[in-house]
Amino acid sequence: xxxxxxxxxxxxxxxxxxxxxxxxxxxxxxxxxxxxxxxxxxxxxxxxxxxxxxxxxxxxxxxxxxxxxxxxxxxxxxxxxxxxxxxxxxxxxxxxxxxxxxxxxxxxxxxxxxxxxxxxxxxxxxxxxxxxxxxxxxxxxxxxxxxxxxxxxxxxxxxxxxxxxxxxxxxxxxxxxxxxxxxxxxxxxxxxxxxxxxxxxxxxxxxxxxxxxxxxxxxxxxxxxxxxxxxxxxxxxxxxxxxxxxxxxxxxxxxxxxxxxxxxxxxxxxxxxxxxxxxxxxxxxxxxxxxxxxxxxxxxxxxxxxxxxxxxxxxxxxxxxxxxxxxxxxxxxxxxxxxxxxxxxxxxxxxxxxxxxxxxxxxxxxxxxxxxxxxxxxxxxxxxxxxxxxxxxxxxxxxxxxxxxxxxxxxxxxxxxxxxxxxxxxxxxxxxxxxxxxxxxxxxxxxxxxxxxxxxxxxxxxxxxxxxxxxxxxxxxxxxxxxxxxxxxxxxxxxxxxx
Ligand SMILES: *Cc1c(COP(=O)(O)O)cnc(C)c1O
Numbered sequence: 001x002x003x004x005x006x007x008x009x010x011x012x013x014x015x016x017x018x019x020x021x022x023x024x025x026x027x028x029x030x031x032x033x034x035x036x037x038x039x040x041x042x043x044x045x046x047x048x049x050x051x052x053x054x055x056x057x058x059x060x061x062x063x064x065x066x067x068x069x070x071x072x073x074x075x076x077x078x079x080x081x082x083x084x085x086x087x088x089x090x091x092x093x094x095x096x097x098x099x100x101x102x103x104x105x106x107x108x109x110x111x112x113x114x115x116x117x118x119x120x121x122x123x124x125x126x127x128x129x130x131x132x133x134x135x136x137x138x139x140x141x142x143x144x145x146x147x148x149x150x151x152x153x154x155x156x157x158x159x160x161x162x163x164x165x166x167x168x169x170x171x172x173x174x175x176x177x178x179x180x181x182x183x184x185x186x187x188x189x190x191x192x193x194x195x196x197x198x199x200x201x202x203x204x205x206x207x208x209x210x211x212x213x214x215x216x217x218x219x220x221x222x223x224x225x226x227x228x229x230x231x232x233x234x235x236x237x238x239x240x241x242x243x244x245x246x247x248x249x250x251x252x253x254x255x256x257x258x259x260x261x262x263x264x265x266x267x268x269x270x271x272x273x274x275x276x277x278x279x280x281x282x283x284x285x286x287x288x289x290x291x292x293x294x295x296x297x298x299x300x301x302x303x304x305x306x307x308x309x310x311x312x313x314x315x316x317x318x319x320x321x322x323x324x325x326x327x328x329x330x331x332x333x334x335x336x337x338x339x340x341x342x343x344x345x346x347x348x349x350x351x352x353x354x355x356x357x358x359x360x361x362x363x364x365x366x367x368x369x370x371x372x373x374x375x376x377x378x379x380x381x382x383x384x385x386x387x388x389x390x391x392x393x394x395x396x397x398x399x400x401x402x403x404x405x406x407x408x409x410x411x412x413x414x415x416x417x418x419x420x421x422x423x424x425x426x427x428x429x430x431x432x433x434x435x436x437x438x439x440x441x442x443x444x445x446x447x448x449x450x451x452x453x454x455x456x457x458x459x460x461x462x463x464x465x466x467x468x469x470x471x472x473x474x475x476x477x478x479x480x481x482x483x484x485x486x487x488x489x490x491x492x493x494x495x496x497x498x499x
Pocket of ligand 1: 109110111148150232269270271273274275276324403404427
């Protein structure tokens with residue numbers, strides 16, 4: 001059955017779920033949402049008794065109704081074969097709380113869960129649309145602005161996928177050594193990577209502008225080509241992330257930690273509000289969630305928003321030791337505003353216009369009450385983050401990365417709610433070895449990223465994931481560093497190479 005989507009900013013034009021996945025972002029700059037969300041609920045008893053893959057099939061069949069169940073089943077089988085854990089996203093104990101380990105994919109961050117799936121959904125969607133229109137499949141250039149982890153996960157997912165290219169922009173100097181090496185060593189004939197002079201928001205804003213460039217779109221359309229996004233604004237990115245909220249719950253039920261039907265809390269380290277929004281979708285699909293705790297680093301726009309109802313991006317951009325959350329414009333919040341306002345496109349359009357023109361907006365009191373009832377918040381500065389890493393290691397025997405540690409700090413400073421609390425662990429600590437080593441009290445002076453990796457292994461008697469250790473020998477393929485103004489031309493060049 002077709003699942004219809006429309007823009008958060010207008011419900012004049014609807015598209016199918018496959019069209020939404022192919023397009024990435026709506027033509028008016030809004031994000032695709034479906035009014036069917038919540039109409040069909042997942043059967044919780046069934047979820048509690050089944051595998052990750054089976055739940056993944058249930059979630060995708062509910063939210064991407066235009067692909068056949070057979071096609072979805074094939075995508076699911078292929079996508080998660082590259083994970084090193086049979087459970088895909090295992091849950092383990094950390095003190096009295098639970099850690100949802102999302103980093104067992106090929107690039108060692110949670111983004112793999114979605115980005116191993118998105119290329120498959122996109123290829124299937126392109127074939128579906130081509131069959132419906134009787135023409136050859138469109139060719140797609142994926143355009144991605146990354147704060148560090150999305151870029152590599154997108155490259156790994158899309159490398160050498162037939163008919164699709166992938167161009168990644170990262171803030172030069174704004175990502176960890178290992179993150180940069182992961183990207184600039186990426187093999188594949190259809191990929192391009194460039195550092196830009198600017199921060200993540202600069203990269204993301206320019207990418208959004210390129211998506212809105214009508215003239216470019218027309219030039220590409222003449223060649224049977226279109227741009228799309230692998231950022232969490234794409235429905236196909238969001239949907240696979242819904243799965244691990246359900247599966248984590250099922251694991252807790254099976255281990256006896258909770259009973260089926262109990263409410264749980266999820267604490268989510270957030271930048272773009274994508275990961276936590278997937279949790280909100282899970283709740284709409286019937287997962288018993290008591291509250292979400294949104295954890296931010298010093299770029300705490302979301303903490304301010306969730307305490308005051310006022311979103312204000314006009315403030316200094318702080319570089320932190322959790323760089324994947326160094327974000328001031330949390331794109332996916334727009335989807336929450338849509339659903340929580342009772343699906344008010346006009347209000348969302350007005351708020352987004354205000355954000356664009358003045359850098360801020362204030363939501364109506366009723367909407368704020370709706371949001372703040374479900375979403376709690378807190379933030380951690382770099383010292384808090386380092387203490388949380390040290391505490392997790394010394395007290396709980398768990399080695400966690402700085403992003404996860406932001407969440408741990410926020411959880412540790414909150415009163416318990418009587419509900420089981422699940423902390424989403426978003427990356428392997430070895431992606432950020434220097435920061436983790438310093439948090440454990442070691443000096444990193446004069447050490448390279450790989451020296452730090454070695455030290456961290458020796459100190460904690462743990463092992464760096466193989467894909468990260470292998471970067472030592474990987475040849476660098478991309479050395480481009482460009483100005484923001486040069487990004488559109490860079491994209492058009494990459495498109496030409498794909499033709
Ligand atoms: C991307 C990322 C986040 C933030 O996720 P959002 O979907 O942007 O909220 C947190 N931690 C790590 C390690 C990440 O890569």
